[in-house]
Amino acid sequence: MLMVRLVAASALAWSGFAANEIVGDAHRGEQLFRTERCVECHSINGRGGSLAPDLGKRIDRDFTPTVMASLMWNHAPQMWSAMRKEGIVRASLSGESAADLFAYFISARYFERPGDAARGKQIFTAKHCAECHGTTTSNAAGAPPVSKWESLTDPLILVQQMWNHGAKMREAYAQKKLRWSALTSQELRDVLVYLQGLPENRALVTAFAFPPSDSGEALFQSKGCADCHKGKLALENRLRTQNLTDLAVDMWNHQANMRQPPPNFSQEEMRQILGYVWTKQYLQGGGDVERGKKVFAEKNCATCHNDPASGAPSLARGPDGYTDVTMISALWGHGPRMLQLMTERKLPWPRFTAPQMADLIAYLNSLH
Template identity: 30%
Template sequence: MFRGRRWRSASWPSLFSLRWPQFSHMCSSGYKRNGFGFRTNLRRNEMKLPRLTIAIIGIASGSLLAQQIQLPQNPLQGRIVFEEKKCIECHAIGGFGGTVGPDLSKREFFGSTLELASIIWNHAPQMNRKFRQLRMNRPSLTENEMLDLFGFLYYLRYLGEPGSVSHGRSLLTSKGCITCHMVAGKGGKVGPDLERVQGYASPLFMVQAMWNHGPAMQEQIKKTRMSYPILSGQDVADISAYLRQATTGSADMRMSPGNPAKGRTLFEQKRCVKCHLGEGEARITQPGLIRIDLKKGVTGVATLMWNHGLAMMARMKRESVDWPRFEGNEMADLLAYIYFLGFEDKPGDTQRGESVFRSKGCVDCHRQAGGGRGPDLATINRFETPIRMIQLMWNHAGEMEDLVITGNKNWPVLSTRDMRDLYAYLRKVAQK
């Protein structure tokens, strides 16, 4: 039945060692156990975690409704859903899995919740045909399972790409790092010898250490009249790859990929909210994070912070805010939270949503006051979140397709904007 490279549940390969080997030192010992932070005999009922729903304040308009972000505590938990619901039978990740559908780790996706929903919905008929051809049962998902699955798929790009050792070595010179730091017996002695600092073997530890030493590094840069080093996410991956090879210390220190729900708390505790809009706070002295291009992996998000270090330090002094320090897994958690802000959908237009509801033929089956083949959606008060709407649509897509075929109609193709506006409309109607 399995079409592709097989593995058993107890030996699911680690994404970190498989596709992103430079992140093998990023994970805690628990994550290294089977690559995802779970004991291999851990069942779903042992992993129930609360979800965090974040309201996003949208444009102030009567025709627009704000969307919401739902954050999974552990985005990698969705790999259990991916396996148990047999997505793995058709879709591979990093070359492991089925070959019927595309390898999901080879396609960049930095879109929102409803953008991903649009992609899946538009391919539902094709997937349904494959289910029938392969004599597979069409999987049904709960709201929590859908959230976990979406979080997992969105998280695949978070870890970025492997680093280049040779380019990392040259970057240490071109960015001026060896002016203060010694590596492989060459360089300055102002800062620590990076060859003996085990934590730098991980990109996340490297970013956290750089941030914590930011004020001291900025002072030294001013003294030596050096240019402030501007880094890309790939630069960090490359430097980390080289340092990991050059490091002689123990590599036992690891950091998990990050918990976005904990990151939200840190966003407030570290006083990021003093200047940055994360979730619709009223006071904004700098551009809100949801307005910044967050379509980047973890190192890309981290370098956004680093590259704005000088401006941030000046702002903090004016605002009497201390430079925040991060310990343990805090930087990873914060970066995971910032990354997931890109999962937010823009507010939908309820008026256009009603037009979509009619033009796409939804009204033919879902009529107000009944009379259609499907339920009156105005009586279903179940559209609190986009994930809930997506879950209902997915679970009924098979039945919907049968009705579309018998009615000699085309499957309603929905763009991201259509999905967004349709959700806004259904949410408004259901709240009446």
């Protein structure tokens, strides 16, 4: 079961962000990656086994959690047989553990598109960052050296800093008569890859935990985000393919739109807001119920799950019961039995594109 923290769903809540909260932590995820022995076959960014794809290597795929969920479904039978051969016992993966793994992948930048350190170094100079931030020294009053940046180890802190800092920075740029300019996601990715790869930063331990959102909606209102972000600018469905580097850039670029001075946020407040506006849409892929219904039929899911006599359980969990995270824990827990029954009935193992996975999730969430 997905570990849930029940949150009062107010009448104002957007339909996409409802009751169940996802609780997952990168440190626990990293441990799981070792104790579940994923690491014996897979490496992340070069560390680990080489029997299976390096999960940190991002080729030309558009990585989202939904891509990962569909890849794991598609590869599962081969993965299970590789595990049998290696004598690895497949433990079941609770919803909470699956969320821990996702958190670990987020902290390991698995969902980021590739960045380029050489380009990042240039940008860090060209955008004047280096004039205030030395890598180990501070070059301007109050500007922390890069090796002291908390935001380098936790992408949520980066989002918050890019908002708070963005405002102060505009002033600092003006005082120094430097031209402030917007950043693209690619530029920030390049800068991060450059900074994280510096020898003095390589040992930094990255962290990430899915943010809570109990007071996220209230803050979204009280801090004024809701004044602009409604109607055409409503954030629902706008953020589902955005990762945290994209969001950090959104925050930086905001400064051009803001009344001055813009509101300031504590780390906890920004976590709450992101927990409210971002997590669910990021982990559900924004699929379409009708198309999902077709996927459910075409991939033969309906053959068993719409036939009580087959022994397959009902999949109705209510709205938001399914995310990329629960699809993986369900696969890990129930997949082998499903595979066995499918083989007996001569049904092919289902393979999904990421949009099909998103549609399927939308459909499952519509069942009651």
